[in-house]
Amino acid sequence: VRLHSHDVRYGSGSGQQSVTGVSAADDGNSYWRVRGRTAAVCQRGTPVRCGQAIRLTHLGTGRNLHSHRFTSPLSGNQEVSAFGEAGEGDYLDDWTVVCSGTYWAREDEVRFQHTSTDVFLSVTGEQYGRPIHGQKEVHGMAASSQNNYWKVMEGIFMQPSEAFQMEQYHAEL
Numbered sequence: 750v751r752l753h754s755h756d757v758r759y760g761s762g763s764g765q766q767s768v769t770g771v772s773a774a775d776d777g778n779s780y781w782r783v784r785g786r787t788a789a790v791c792q793r794g795t796p797v798r799c800g801q802a803i804r805l806t807h808l809g810t811g812r813n814l815h816s817h818r819f820t821s822p823l824s825g826n827q828e829v830s831a832f833g834e835a836g837e838g839d840y841l842d843d844w845t846v847v848c849s850g851t852y853w854a855r856e857d858e859v860r861f862q863h864t865s866t867d868v869f870l871s872v873t874g875e876q877y878g879r880p881i882h883g884q885k886e887v888h889g890m891a892a893s894s895q896n897n898y899w900k901v902m903e904g905i906f907m908q909p910s911e912a913f914q915m916e917q918y919h920a921e922l
Contacts, residue, residue, distance in 0.1 A: 751773070752870075752887065753770060755778045759830065760822075762820060762822060763817065765831065766812050778807075780809070782805070784803060785803065787839065794908060796852045798852055798853070799848040799851060806836045812832055812834070813832055813833045813838040815833070815838060815841050817866070821888035824875050824886055826871070826889055827891075828888065844863055844864060845863075846859055859898070859899055872888075872896060873896045
């Protein structure tokens with residue numbers, strides 16, 4: 750499924766903007782911007798390192814992927830929501846990119862581990878009824894599993910900076 754959000758709030762838990770999983774490939778509410786962790790500057794074109802903390806900001810609403818110790822409504826795991834305004838939220842918006850190698854490559858599967866509570870961003874198949882019928886619950890799970898691998902499917906990719914390209918060819922410097 751694709752990581753999805755829209756301006757529909759949870760009816761329980763935090764009451765914040767819901768985050769779900771959808772299978773539609775042409776859904777404009779499934780686009781997220783990769784940004785530096787809270788209070789960090791991340792220059793466009795800088796590759797994301799495995800183990801680096803990032804924020805994912807929903808393009809449609811400007812809220813960040815967020816988690817906290819509220820219980821998710823369907824599975825009873827940890828709630829994942831979208832929080833903040835215009836891309837600014839708090840430290841609970843930070844997620845660590847868990848991948849193999851040095852950098853997150855766009856064709857590789859990755860995991861996102863919440864930096865404050867250590868849960869993994871996951872989807873296990875529980876589906877909502879009204880008003881978001883058929884969308885799957887996205888939540889945080891304490892253990893890593895096949896349910897918490899994610900892959901970039903489409904989007905705009907920035908070319909790496911010249912400094913990064915030089916680093917790739919001149920690692921001895």
